[in-house]
Amino acid sequence: MTTPIATDDATWAPFRAEFHLPPDQIYLDGNSLGLLSRRAEAAVQTVLRDWATHGIGGWSEGGWIDLAERTAADLVPLLGASPQAIALTAQTTLNLHQLLATLFDPAHPTRRVILADPINFASDAHAIESHLRLRGLDPASHLRWIRSTDGRTLETADIVAAFTPDVQLAILPGVLYVSGQLLDLPAINAAARERGVLIGWDLSHSIGAVPHHLETEGADFAFWCTYKYLNAGPGAIGGLFLHPRHHERPPGLAGWWGVDPVHRFTLDLAHRPAPGASRLHVGTPPILSLAPLAGSLELFPLVGGIAALRARSLALTTHLLARCDDTLAALGVTIATPRDPAARGGQVALVHPAAGRLCPALRAAGVVPDYRHPDVLRLAPSPFYNTFADVDAAIDRLAEILRSQSYLDWPDPTTAAP
Numbered sequence: 066m067t068t069p070i071a072t073d074d075a076t077w078a079p080f081r082a083e084f085h086l087p088p089d090q091i092y093l094d095g096n097s098l099g100l101l102s103r104r105a106e107a108a109v110q111t112v113l114r115d116w117a118t119h120g121i122g123g124w125s126e127g128g129w130i131d132l133a134e135r136t137a138a139d140l141v142p143l144l145g146a147s148p149q150a151i152a153l154t155a156q157t158t159l160n161l162h163q164l165l166a167t168l169f170d171p172a173h174p175t176r177r178v179i180l181a182d183p184i185n186f187a188s189d190a191h192a193i194e195s196h197l198r199l200r201g202l203d204p205a206s207h208l209r210w211i212r213s214t215d216g217r218t219l220e221t222a223d224i225v226a227a228f229t230p231d232v233q234l235a236i237l238p239g240v241l242y243v244s245g246q247l248l249d250l251p252a253i254n255a256a257a258r259e260r261g262v263l264i265g266w267d268l269s270h271s272i273g274a275v276p277h278h279l280e281t282e283g284a285d286f287a288f289w290c291t292y293k294y295l296n297a298g299p300g301a302i303g304g305l306f307l308h309p310r311h312h313e314r315p316p317g318l319a320g321w322w323g324v325d326p327v328h329r330f331t332l333d334l335a336h337r338p339a340p341g342a343s344r345l346h347v348g349t350p351p352i353l354s355l356a357p358l359a360g361s362l363e364l365f366p367l368v369g370g371i372a373a374l375r376a377r378s379l380a381l382t383t384h385l386l387a388r389c390d391d392t393l394a395a396l397g398v399t400i401a402t403p404r405d406p407a408a409r410g411g412q413v414a415l416v417h418p419a420a421g422r423l424c425p426a427l428r429a430a431g432v433v434p435d436y437r438h439p440d441v442l443r444l445a446p447s448p449f450y451n452t453f454a455d456v457d458a459a460i461d462r463l464a465e466i467l468r469s470q471s472y473l474d475w476p477d478p479t480t481a482a483p
């Protein structure tokens with residue numbers, strides 16, 4: 066066992082120095098697009114050099130042939146999954162399509178409902194609805210929403226109560242993208258297993274931010290993007306987890322890269338699936354979008370792993386919440402993120418009716434947040450490259466903007482013509 070490293074800025078200064086920090090910006094938007102690390106940059110340059118030097122020989126000389134599998138192995142400690150249960154392929158939403166195509170049985174005699182929540186990132190709902198239609202089912206009767214009483218968070222009891230005998234499969238976000246609520250994955254996974262519901266997780270906002278134990282908890286599947294807390298770059302490769310209990314299933318969407326590597330290059334017309342989650346690959350892995358992920362993931366063990374990142378992330382967001390209370394509350398800002406550290410991910414969601422104007426005003430003041438319609442400003446201090454001083458400066462500048470009402474100089478996006 067290694068001792069977790071401290072959470073202070075001085076201890077983390079060498080890791081901050083591993084990143085390209087945009088000049089004159091306090092970047093608090095790593096939950097939308099994490100920053101470029103020197104290791105990710107170097108990994109891309111290595112691929113380009115191998116391509117230049119070896120041409121097609123890069124598949125062997127550059128190690129591209131199994132880069133997806135080797136990089137998936139680096140995610141083992143972040144996901145709590147065995148390497149064979151992880152595949153790096155395609156994109157978040159496409160991976161959800163692939164998992165539905167592989168796991169959902171539209172002809173099940175009693176269970177034909179898919180359960181989801183209405184406050185998750187809309188792309189998942191688009192995928193589920195189109196998948197149901199493709200399988201001959203009507204989303205109006207086969208997609209069921211879990212209620213959210215406040216429109217920002219979900220209650221474990223409401224989720225569990227929705228696991229009724231007609232539900233076949235449920236899809237939930239690990240961390241809700243607007244409020245930053247971290248759901249109780251252990252309890253929800255256990256309840257789903259107990260009630261015979263297949264449970265799948267969109268981990269886009271939680272992978273790299275909080276530790277996961279997917280396999281021991283018995284989650285059936287998961288999928289995620291790598292450009293938020295994993296810092297792999299715009300549109301970088303997506304990932305998926307398929308529990309070993311499903312490893313004998315044929316892929317719903319089959320392609321030659323999902324064929325067992327032993328047979329792949331014989332190009333037989335019979336599809337003989339690769340072992341494990343790798344069977345859910347479809348086409349040639351996009352090496353240029355895998356390489357930056359491989360480079361970025363080198364940093365995780367160096368800082369002491371996901372436990373150390375989580376500890377520093379919580380220290381930063383706890384400080385941020387305290388500063389909201391002491392400085393912003395009196396200026397009309399409320400908090401949508403749960404206070405309980407066990408119930409929040411890596412971001413804090415501030416609520417203010419003028420959030421859409423506060424966002425550009427804050428950017429002009431050198432702080433990069435993001436805005437979610439209609440009234441949320443999200444701040445995500447990255448444990449890798451943000452500091453407590455960044456948090457203080459962001460809150461002080463936001464307070465100044467609110468006091469001076471300088472945000473009124475920006476157009477109001479909630480009333481702007483479409």
Ligand SMILES: *Cc1c(COP(=O)(O)O)cnc(C)c1O
Binds near residue numbers: 156185189242270290
């Ligand atoms: C960012 C995000 C996505 C992104 O989907 P892509 O297919 O990668 O564009 C999906 N789901 C959630 C919850 C996200 O936060």
